[in-house]
Amino acid sequence: MLSRRAQALKPSPTLAINAKEKLLRAQGLDIAGFGAGEPDFDTPEHIKQAAIDAVNKGFTKYTPVAGIEPLKDAIIEKFKNDNGLTFKREEVIVSCGGKHGLYNLFQALFQEGDEVIILTPYWVSYPPMVELAGAKPVIVDTREEDDYQVTGDLIRKYITSKTKGIVLNYPSNPVGSVYTVENLVQIGRLAVDHNLYIISDEMYEKIVYDGYQHTSIASIDSAFRERTIISNGVSKAYSMTGWRIGYTVGQKEIIAAMSNIQSQSTSNPTSISQYAALAALTGPQDFISMMVGEFQKRRDFLVRELTSIPGVTCYNPRGAFYVFPNFNALLGKRFNERTIDSTAALTELLLEEFHTAVVPGAEFGKEGYLRLSFATSMDVIKKGAERIQKAVASLA
Ligand SMILES: *Cc1c(COP(=O)(O)O)cnc(C)c1O
Numbered sequence: 392m393l394s395r396r397a398q399a400l401k402p403s404p405t406l407a408i409n410a411k412e413k414l415l416r417a418q419g420l421d422i423a424g425f426g427a428g429e430p431d432f433d434t435p436e437h438i439k440q441a442a443i444d445a446v447n448k449g450f451t452k453y454t455p456v457a458g459i460e461p462l463k464d465a466i467i468e469k470f471k472n473d474n475g476l477t478f479k480r481e482e483v484i485v486s487c488g489g490k491h492g493l494y495n496l497f498q499a500l501f502q503e504g505d506e507v508i509i510l511t512p513y514w515v516s517y518p519p520m521v522e523l524a525g526a527k528p529v530i531v532d533t534r535e536e537d538d539y540q541v542t543g544d545l546i547r548k549y550i551t552s553k554t555k556g557i558v559l560n561y562p563s564n565p566v567g568s569v570y571t572v573e574n575l576v577q578i579g580r581l582a583v584d585h586n587l588y589i590i591s592d593e594m595y596e597k598i599v600y601d602g603y604q605h606t607s608i609a610s611i612d613s614a615f616r617e618r619t620i621i622s623n624g625v626s627k628a629y630s631m632t633g634w635r636i637g638y639t640v641g642q643k644e645i646i647a648a649m650s651n652i653q654s655q656s657t658s659n660p661t662s663i664s665q666y667a668a669l670a671a672l673t674g675p676q677d678f679i680s681m682m683v684g685e686f687q688k689r690r691d692f693l694v695r696e697l698t699s700i701p702g703v704t705c706y707n708p709r710g711a712f713y714v715f716p717n718f719n720a721l722l723g724k725r726f727n728e729r730t731i732d733s734t735a736a737l738t739e740l741l742l743e744e745f746h747t748a749v750v751p752g753a754e755f756g757k758e759g760y761l762r763l764s765f766a767t768s769m770d771v772i773k774k775g776a777e778r779i780q781k782a783v784a785s786l787a
Pocket residue numbers: 487488489490491514560563564592594624625626627632635636637
């Protein structure tokens with residue numbers, strides 16, 4: 392008999408769609424895939440070379456659990472330069488990806504009886520991670536009409552004596568939304584007043600458009616900084632998803648607890664990847680602007696094509712590499728014998744009849760929407776957008 396914990400856990404929903412997509416591809420079908428959760432660029436050459444050098448120099452053994460000192464120092468430099476924040480080595484931990492850092496953090500902070508506020512549309516892993524720690528996710532809806540902003544008033548209603556933390560993600564996956572500094576101030580004040588931890592997932596900090604400048608909530612006020620734990624990593628900014636390096640900064644007691652958890656599970660993140668991440672953070676940064684420039688062209692095209700469909704609206708993402716168009720106006724229509732009454736049904740129709748793979752919004756706590764990643768070639772984006780337009784035109 393499996394543990395209750397394991398029985399209650401669903402696999403990552405995006406993986407199920409990927410499996411079906413793979414099956415259709417294996418049958419020789421040409422699928423336009425918008426499911427990718429990672430940049431489609433190769434990891435830059437100098438980063439790969441740093442990994443090869445690490446192997447040749449024999450850096451192939453255990454490292455300190457929380458990461459090698461040069462990498463911690465590079466992370467400290469990053470926060471100083473990008474965010475105006477200073478951290479000591481004992482306030483930094485390197486983990487096996489941003490996801491692993493967040494998992495360990497939730498294990499370190501939350502337990503039975505705790506409530507954790509999560510905003511829709513959310514990254515799929517936050518609610519299960521909160522539940523795996525024994526705590527209860529409290530879902531707060533944010534709206535397209537409000538540019539997905541959160542105000543103090545919106546969140547205040549959901550705070551109880553059990554609320555222990557709030558999870559922020561900006562620029563966000565799946566919508567690419569960011570919070571105004573005024574609203575971050577409101578959230579920070581609320582956290583101070585109610586003694587909440589702020590978990591700030593800033594994984595897409597460097598993937599931003601139209602000259603937008605990222606502001607970490609921790610950098611706004613020292614009282615916010617004290618209760619904020621920042622999660623970031625090299626996966627998205629340097630196209631290093633497979634290397635599995637993420638990092639977390641915050642109060643040293645929390646970092647020490649995360650390190651204990653890590654020491655009893657994975658131990659250190661891969662030594663070779665740590666040297667590659669060191670090269671990523673300290674080497675030339677021009678790769679990022681090249682990638683972001685390409686993403687911006689694709690975003691502009693895809694948003695234009697989607698919003699040209701009658702009834703479809705779409706937030707113009709300020710960051711990350713996803714669009715989250717609103718298909719609510721089309722739900723309830725029919726395609727032959729099928730009623731398209733949910734975005735899950737729409738997703739199925741798009742995949743089976745129009746060979747286009749997207750992710751239904753319900754997976755992110757927001758029914759009526761679809762998530763499309765533009766971390767794929769312009770050719771695929773053009774083909775896919777045309778197919779979606781054709782699919783919608785064929786609904787009655
Ligand atoms: C991709 C992603 C992460 C974690 O990425 P890793 O591959 O584990 O480093 C964390 N948060 C968000 C919102 C993401 O999209």
